[in-house]
Amino acid sequence: MxxxxxxxxxxxxxxxxxxxxxxxxxxxxxxKKQIEMQALYPEYLGGVARLQDLAAPLKPFCERVGAKHVQxxxxxxxxxxxxxxxxxxxxxxxxxxxxxAQNYFGIKGVENTFSINTLEETKKARRFVEDNYPERIMIMGSGLTGVEAASILAESLDASIYIIEARERVLPLFSPQTSAMVEKALSKKGVNILTSTQVAEVKKDCIMFTDDSCLDCDMAIWTAGVKxxxxxxxxxxxxxxxxxxxxxxxxxxxxxxxxxxxxxxxxxxxxxxxxxxxxxxxxxxxxxxxxxxxEGKPMEKYSVRASTDSQVALISLGADCAVGVVGKTCIGVPTRLIYSLKSWIDKSFIKRFK
Ligand SMILES: Cc1cc2nc3c(=O)[nH]c(=O)nc-3n(C[C@H](O)[C@H](O)[C@H](O)COP(=O)(O)OP(=O)(O)OC[C@H]3O[C@@H](n4cnc5c(N)ncnc54)[C@H](O)[C@@H]3O)c2cc1C
Known part of the structure; x- marks a missing residue:
C-alpha cells in the first residue's frame, strides 16, 4: 500500500x-533536509539550545526506515x-x-518584525540579537511561543523585554490560574507585560498601538497566531x-x-x-x-488528549524553570524538575530520528 x-x-x-x-x-x-523541533526555537533564540539539539537529518532516517524522500x-x-x-x-x-503558517492579521509593517515559527526565521532573529545587542525587544502575542521567548530573552540578555497581548491576560487560551502564575514568573524576570493592548503598525524603530500611543523598540518579534x-x-x-x-x-x-x-x-x-x-x-x-x-482491519476512532477547553502543556519560563498545565490546574513546583522533564521530552523526540 x-x-x-x-x-x-x-x-x-x-x-x-x-x-x-x-x-x-x-x-x-x-x-527541508531535516526534521525540526519547534518547541526548542525559543531556547535557540535565547542562545541556550544548539542546532544539533533541535534538528535531525531526514536522509539517514528515511534510508533506515525504507521510505523515499522527495525533497x-x-x-x-x-x-x-x-x-x-x-x-x-x-x-x-x-x-x-x-x-x-504565521498569521499577521493584516497589521502594517510585517517586514519590520522577526518570527520564530520556522528555524530559518529563528536563526535570522538570533543573528540579529548577536550582531545588534537590541536594548528594547517587543514580543507581540502571549501564547506559548511568546511567553517562552520573553522568559528566555529576559534571562539571557541585558535588555528590556516587553510582551504585548491584545486580550486581558497572557496565555488567554489557558485557565486564569495558569495565566496568573505565568504573569508572576514573567514579572519576576523583569518582563514588562502589556495586556489589552493592540498593535496597529510595526515601524522600524517603534510600535504603534490602536489607541495612537507608541513605544520605541530595537527589535519586534511577532508570535501572535497561525493560519x-x-x-x-x-x-x-x-x-x-x-x-x-x-x-x-x-x-x-x-x-x-x-x-x-x-x-x-x-x-x-x-x-x-x-x-x-x-x-x-x-x-x-x-x-x-x-x-x-x-491488513484489511477496521480503523479506530481517535480521542483528543490536549483540547482547547482542557489544555495539557509544559511551558518553559527560562532555562531551568517550567510549569506544567493539565486542564485548569497549573503545577509550578518543582520548577527545575518540570523544566528537566520538558527539555528531556523535546530533545529525546529529535534523538529518535538520528
Ligand atoms: C516557537 C514554537 C514553540 C512551540 N512550543 C511547543 C511546546 O513547547 N510544546 C508543544 O506541544 N508544542 C509546541 N509548539 C507547537 C508544535 O511545534 C506544533 O504543534 C507541531 O510542530 C505541529 O507539527 P506538524 O507536523 O503538524 O507541523 P510542523 O512541525 O510545522 O511540520 C510541518 C512540515 O511540513 C512541511 N511543509 C509545509 N508545506 C509543505 C508543502 N507544500 N509540501 C511539503 N512539505 C510542506 C514544512 O516544511 C514542515 O517541515 C511550538 C511551536 C512553535 C512555533
Missing amino acids: KVAVIGGGIAGAELIRDASPGPLEFTLIEP EKAIALEGKTVICEQSRVDFDYVVIATGA PSPFIQDLDLPKKNGWILVDPNLQAKENVFAIGDCAWIEVDGKLATRTGLEAERQAKHLARNLTHLA
Missing part, C-alpha cells in the same frame, strides 16, 4: 517512524497523485501534515475556518488523511490543540489505522 506523506515535521515524520517496519510503502514529500514542495493533489515542484508521487493514501498555509487553502477538501476538516478517523475524504497543525480535529466535542503533543499522538494513531487498512 503506497502512502504519500506531505510534510516531514513532528506529525509526518513520527507517522513514518511509528509505522515502520510494516506493510506500508512511504514516500515523504518535504522540501520538494507539494503544490497540488490530482486524483491519486501529489503534484510536487518537479515530480509527481502516486499514492493509495495521502497524509497531509504541512503544519501552519493555514497557502497549500492547504488551495486544496479541494472539507474545511473549517480554512483548516482541513477530518472525521474521528482523521480522514478528510476517501484516501486523504490530515494530522497535526494543518487539521481541524474535533472528536466528541473536544477540539485538538495545535501542539507537538497532539501532533505526535495523532501520528501514532494514524500509523496504527493505516496498518489496519493494509
